[in-house]
Each structure stands twice: as C-alpha cells, then as structure tokens.
Amino acid sequence: MEDMYHMDRAMAGSQDIKISARNVNVYYGDTHAIKDVSVEIADKTVTAFIGPSGCGKSTFLRCINRMNDTIDIARVTGNILIDGEDITDPRVDPVQLRAKVGMVFQKPNPFPKSIYDNVAYGPKIHGLARNKTDLDEIVERALRRGAIWNEVKDRLHEPGTGLSGGQQQRLCIARAIATEPEVLLMDEPCSALDPIATAQVEELIDELRQNYSVVIVTHSMQQAARVSQKTAFFHLGDMVEYGETDKIFTNPEDPRTESYISGRIG
Amino acid sequence: MTDLNTSGAAPGPRPKISLMVQDARTKKRNAAERRFRMYGIIAIGIAVLALVSLLTSVVANGSSAFRQTFITMDIYLDPAVLDKKGTGSIEDITKVSTFGYAPLIRSAFETVFEKDNIGVDGLAPKDAADLISPEGSAQLRRYVLANPEEIGDTVSFDFLAGGRIDGYYKGRVTMASAELDSNVSPSQLKLADQLKDAGVLRTKFNLDFLTNADASENRPEAAGLGVAILGSLYMMMVVLVLALPIGVAASIYLEEFAPKNRWTDIIEVNIANLAAVPSIVFGILGLAIFINFAGLPKSAPIVGGLVLTLMTLPTIIIATRASLKSVPPSIRSAALGIGASKMQTVFHHVLPLALPGILTGTIIGLAQALGETAPLLLIGMVAFVRDFPGAPPEGLFDPAAALPVQVYNWTQRADPAFVERAQGAIITLLVFLLIMNTVAIILRRRFERRW
Numbered sequence: 001m002e003d004m005y006h007m008d009r010a011m012a013g014s015q016d017i018k019i020s021a022r023n024v025n026v027y028y029g030d031t032h033a034i035k036d037v038s039v040e041i042a043d044k045t046v047t048a049f050i051g052p053s054g055c056g057k058s059t060f061l062r063c064i065n066r067m068n069d070t071i072d073i074a075r076v077t078g079n080i081l082i083d084g085e086d087i088t089d090p091r092v093d094p095v096q097l098r099a100k101v102g103m104v105f106q107k108p109n110p111f112p113k114s115i116y117d118n119v120a121y122g123p124k125i126h127g128l129a130r131n132k133t134d135l136d137e138i139v140e141r142a143l144r145r146g147a148i149w150n151e152v153k154d155r156l157h158e159p160g161t162g163l164s165g166g167q168q169q170r171l172c173i174a175r176a177i178a179t180e181p182e183v184l185l186m187d188e189p190c191s192a193l194d195p196i197a198t199a200q201v202e203e204l205i206d207e208l209r210q211n212y213s214v215v216i217v218t219h220s221m222q223q224a225a226r227v228s229q230k231t232a233f234f235h236l237g238d239m240v241e242y243g244e245t246d247k248i249f250t251n252p253e254d255p256r257t258e259s260y261i262s263g264r265i266g
Numbered sequence: 267m268t269d270l271n272t273s274g275a276a277p278g279p280r281p282k283i284s285l286m287v288q289d290a291r292t293k294k295r296n297a298a299e300r301r302f303r304m305y306g307i308i309a310i311g312i313a314v315l316a317l318v319s320l321l322t323s324v325v326a327n328g329s330s331a332f333r334q335t336f337i338t339m340d341i342y343l344d345p346a347v348l349d350k351k352g353t354g355s356i357e358d359i360t361k362v363s364t365f366g367y368a369p370l371i372r373s374a375f376e377t378v379f380e381k382d383n384i385g386v387d388g389l390a391p392k393d394a395a396d397l398i399s400p401e402g403s404a405q406l407r408r409y410v411l412a413n414p415e416e417i418g419d420t421v422s423f424d425f426l427a428g429g430r431i432d433g434y435y436k437g438r439v440t441m442a443s444a445e446l447d448s449n450v451s452p453s454q455l456k457l458a459d460q461l462k463d464a465g466v467l468r469t470k471f472n473l474d475f476l477t478n479a480d481a482s483e484n485r486p487e488a489a490g491l492g493v494a495i496l497g498s499l500y501m502m503m504v505v506l507v508l509a510l511p512i513g514v515a516a517s518i519y520l521e522e523f524a525p526k527n528r529w530t531d532i533i534e535v536n537i538a539n540l541a542a543v544p545s546i547v548f549g550i551l552g553l554a555i556f557i558n559f560a561g562l563p564k565s566a567p568i569v570g571g572l573v574l575t576l577m578t579l580p581t582i583i584i585a586t587r588a589s590l591k592s593v594p595p596s597i598r599s600a601a602l603g604i605g606a607s608k609m610q611t612v613f614h615h616v617l618p619l620a621l622p623g624i625l626t627g628t629i630i631g632l633a634q635a636l637g638e639t640a641p642l643l644l645i646g647m648v649a650f651v652r653d654f655p656g657a658p659p660e661g662l663f664d665p666a667a668a669l670p671v672q673v674y675n676w677t678q679r680a681d682p683a684f685v686e687r688a689q690g691a692i693i694t695l696l697v698f699l700l701i702m703n704t705v706a707i708i709l710r711r712r713f714e715r716r717w
Contacts, residue, residue: 070602072526099605109596111615121614122604172600179604 018043018183018213019064024078026059026068033059035237036078041230046205046214048228048245050221052260055234057217061185064215065101066094082183099126102176106188108168110160110175115152118160118171119143122179138178146174147204166197173204177212184208186216190223202227221261225249233257324692330436331690334472334487335427337398337461339374341406342420348410349417359414367403367410371395371425384460386453394457397467399426401481401488427467429486429683431458435469438682475690479652480667480675486683489676491691493651497567497666498636498698500658504571505578505635510628512575513582520583521590522612541580548577549641557645564646565665567655573645574635581634585627589620622713629706633699639670647671669695 019041026034034056041047049057059068066087068074079086087097099122110118119139122128129135139156143149148170152163160171169189176184186205190198205227208214218224224231225245232242233254241248241257252258283289288296347369351358375394379385402425410417426432430450433439444452461467478490524530552573556562562569593616601611617624642648647668655664667675669691676688 065603067599067602070598095605095607097605098603103603105596105599105603107596109594109600111597111600112619121601121606125604125606125610125614175600175604 016043020081022079027075029073037239043213046209046228047230048224049217049232050224051234056237057234058187061217065098065103069094099179101183102181104173104176104186104189107192108172110168110171112161114157115160116156119175119178142174142178145177146170166193184212184214188217328689328693331686333469335432335435335469336424337427337467338424340420340422341370341374343417345418364403364407367406382464386457389453397431399428399487401426401485426487432487486681494667494669494672498669500567500662501571505574508575509578509582513579514586517583517586521587537580537583545638546640548573549644553644563663565649566663567666568662569645570642570647573641578631578635581631582628586624589623593619622710625709626706629702633702637670642668642671
C-alpha cells in the first residue's frame, strides 16, 4: 500500500513545467531575502518548500502571485514564467494574476461573512457566474472539492468565522479554488491546526494535485514527505537543493540539506 | 543537599520558607497594591462627585424653565375695539396695533374681579393687567388676525404670566424683593395669590420653551429655544453631509492607498495638529474665508456648519484611520489573494469592518461640534434672531441661532429669569448630546462583528 503510494507519486512527478523561476532576487529594504533562486515547478504536482524559519521560502512563494507588491519596501528582480508568460512584466495586472494563482494563508482568514459569501466572493468579482443558480453551483463545487461540503451544507448562511480552525482552513481552500485558479499556493496551511485537521487538509492537498499545480511552504518535514512529490530546501535565502521528495529525504546531495533533515540545523 | 548549599550560586540559595506566613517583601508588595487601588477609587470618586454636582446644579436650576406660570382668562373680543368701522375686513383689523389689545385684557380682569369677588386695595385693573406678560397682547392679536370671524365672541386664552410673577412661584421673587423692584409691587403678588386660589393662575409644563423663538430683554417668560434648536440641527446636517464623506475619503486614501513618504508624513502630522487648534481660530478662519471672502451671509447655519466641518474633520479622520488600522491585515491578504483589487478589498472588506469605529468617531465629532460656541460667536450666530429659518436648503442661508450660543447669550442678559432659561437650554443641549452618544453606542453594537 505504502509502496504503491510512492510509485504513484513518482509517476506524477514527470509532468509539464507550469512555473519557471529564473534568477529571482528579493530585497526587503537592505535585506537580501532571496538570492538568485531558479526553479521549475511541474503541473499537477505538489511541490514543497522546506527550510528553517526566515530562510525565504514564504517570500519566494509570495513572488509567484506578486503578493510582495503589497509590501512597500519589497523589491523583486528576475523572471517568473507561468505557462511561458513572464508575470513580473509590468504589463501584468497582479489582480488578474491572482485570479489564476490562488493562495491559502498560514492562519485561516475567512471573511467575517457567511460561509456562502466567503466562497462566492471570488467568482462574483471575477464574473464567473451569470446568475444565482450558476453561483450556487460554483459554491457547492468548490466546497465539495474543499472537502467541507458535508459539514457546512446545512448552514451555508452562518458566519464562516464560527467554524473550527480546520474547517476554516478548508473553507479558505474552497474559497481559493472557487475562482478556478491554475496554481494553488499554500503558506504553511497547517501550522495553526491540530493533527486531525492537519490530516484532513493534507488529504485534501493530495486530491487537489489532480487539477492544480500546488506549491506548499511547510515547517514540518514530515508533512513535506507526506504530501509532496518535489521538494526544495531553502537556507538563508538560497535554494540549496531541489529534487524528488524521496531523494531529498533519503539521499540529499548537499550537506546542509542533510543536516537540516537529520535535525542538526533549523 | 548540603553540597548544593556550599557550592551554590553567588546570591546564595533561597531560604526555605513557609507559605502560611507572608514574608516582608510580599507584605510590602501587597500594601503597595492596596494603596494603588485606593488611589484609583479616590480618583473615580472625585470624578463622579464632580459629575453629580454639575448635573444636580444644572437640573435644579434649569428644570423650572420647562414649567411656566399661565393665567387663563376669557377674553371678549370686543368689535368696538378691534373693528371700529364694523366692516370685518382684515385690513381694518390689522390696523389695530398690539397696544390696542391691552383694553381687552384690562376689562377681562374687571370681569374676573367681579365674578370671584377678589381684588387688592389700591390696585387698578391697569396694574392688574401687568400680571400678564407683554407677550399676552401679541398673542391675542395673532389669534384675532388668524380668526377674524370670531370677533364678538368670548374666547378662553392661556396667557403667560409676567417674568416676575412667574419668578414669585419659582422662589426667585419674594415680597421683600418686590418692595425694591420697580417692575412688580407686593400688592400685585397678593393679587396673583388670590388668582391662584381662584384657579385662574396655574403653573404648568411649558412646551413653548422648546418651540418658541428667543424673546427680548423684558420678556424672559416668552423666550424659547426653537430657533436655536433648528439652527443647531441645520449645522449638524451641514457637518454630517460634508465632514463624513470628506473625512472618510481622506482617511481611506491616507491609510490604504497613499505611498508612505515625506509628504504623507507631513500631512499626517498636520492633521494631528489641526485637531489641537483652538476652536476660536476656526471661527476667525470662517469669518475671513466664508463671510469676508466668499460673501456668505452672517449668522447663517451654512457658515456655522462649514466652520464646524473644518473643526470636526481632524477628529473624524483620526478616528477613521484608527478603525481602519484595527482591521486585521489577514483580511486584506485574503481579499487580495483571491484577486480582489485594492479598491474592492477596501470597500468590500475593510470598510464594513471599520464602520462601527467610523460611525462612533463621526458622532463624537458631531457631538463636539454641537457643543462648540467660540467659532460661532465670530461668525455672528450670537445675534438676536426671532424669525425661524426656512426649510433647507434655502433655510441654511437664513439667520439662526445655535444652542450653546443661546446659552451664552442668555447668561449675558440682566433679568435673573434668563439664568433659569440658560440652565434649561443647557439641559436641552445635554439631552441632545446624550441622545447622540446613545446612537453611537447602539450603532457600534449593531455593526460590530467579530473576526
């Protein structure tokens, strides 16, 4: 069973390239947060970014949907291509980009609105629904794919903030997929959740892989090993090593990766 | 154990103590805490005492303004006096001045004296008629001009008693003070007592205090707050319509959109400084800009409203920015993350969450503006205004008074009856402020949402 699971993941690894980052540098004021990172992220794959705190993995993730634009002092150089289009090009509107690249945050952050409105908000502002029936369908589909439909179908009009932490996070994932993105970025999505909720979200991530390219930042190496097919190890702003998850965890090439995985640094 | 004691750290080991006895340090700390709590209770006590004595004084002195002494009389609207030619045409009736109505009141007194067998020696009916406010004749005339067909009938009227008579029943005037007073004599007071016994003279609730216009120096009993309340209301409308959108727009731009650079820093510092500018300075500014330069009319609610808008803006901007800041950044990230534009983020998510704070700040700013006096003095709102302003928007350009200015105005007048009215006006002002603060609390509760 375990072996089959691994084989399945290994096969999924050989996919088309969805995101291709070339020589990305990020500066926060005078701090050089990301140093010349180049990476190719495959479609329909879960890619994990691991590394010690402050190594820049979240910063790099935020480059992919240009969330760093919202920070005044952040400056990004280099190119990031999604489907061959450079998203750092000034012609690219970050608002349009973020409809294509969804994001789930560390802390569950549902809007203080009803569960329905939380999910319906994205489709509404992007004009994905022609009428109320359409919207209902989109919301139901998103909640089903977010693996939370059965828990909330009877209380769609209650506030999303009234759900438990794990449910809130799955609601946020449903909200992110409701806009039909092609890439899903997850910034430590389970760090605020208990082990049971974490297991549910991880299962969900594995299912989402069939439709999306998922990039997940995590502190937990076990989580990276459980959910991802590819893993990148970041250390002090450098991307030290990138490859098949199995290989990174069993046979890392770089001594720093090995130290981190065996718990000597981090 | 002994090993540890000998080779212990530099300050020496902690001595073993019983938890049943407090050591000296703990006692000292507990005493300090008790003292601090005492100071706190004393401070609150002083504050409560100040508030209670203020309210007691105002209510004790001012509540009598809402009660007034009235004299009820049946007046025969004598055609021989009011319509000498007997034509019944309104022009002829109008020719009879207020002064011409005095004989009617005089003869009504004669009737009362005969019927109830009352009267004071040496008091002619003319002097008895002085018990009634000069407003009485005017009231009579207004009634006759409105209902000329009733000439020849006998109509019952509630006349205001004169200020001194009213003061007699409120404890302001005594027999002794009447001896020295040229406006009232002890025999008039005696007659008033007889009238009271006969049921002609009564003290009752006086709604006119809230609806009448101001009255002149020698008729304190007729003075009311109507024009002042209307003027204050108009000014609040102007302030709300101008200050809320301008203030909120400025705050949203500064807080959410403006780049953080030296210019925005300067603007920020200046807004904070503006909030601390003495209000009379805004009055001078208003006089220079709105009246002298722009040529707007003096004493008009529009000018008062504009000046108060300038004064309220910093308060609203500061309150709005504070409540925008308190919206958690995770909400902004969430909205931006699913592809909302900056403006959609602000208007769909941030603003609704900041709304309770904005509304509270606005209402507190309005309450502050409602009680403001100094700037209004400078733009002429202290003038004696007897005519009600028209309906807005034209009415905004008519002269009007304002509640706090009316208080100031009345305290300047000689007749002691105006002291009571000034206090009554303060009560009215406080009630309005109380209502506004209650509305602020209710709105805050209503719109408050957890996240």
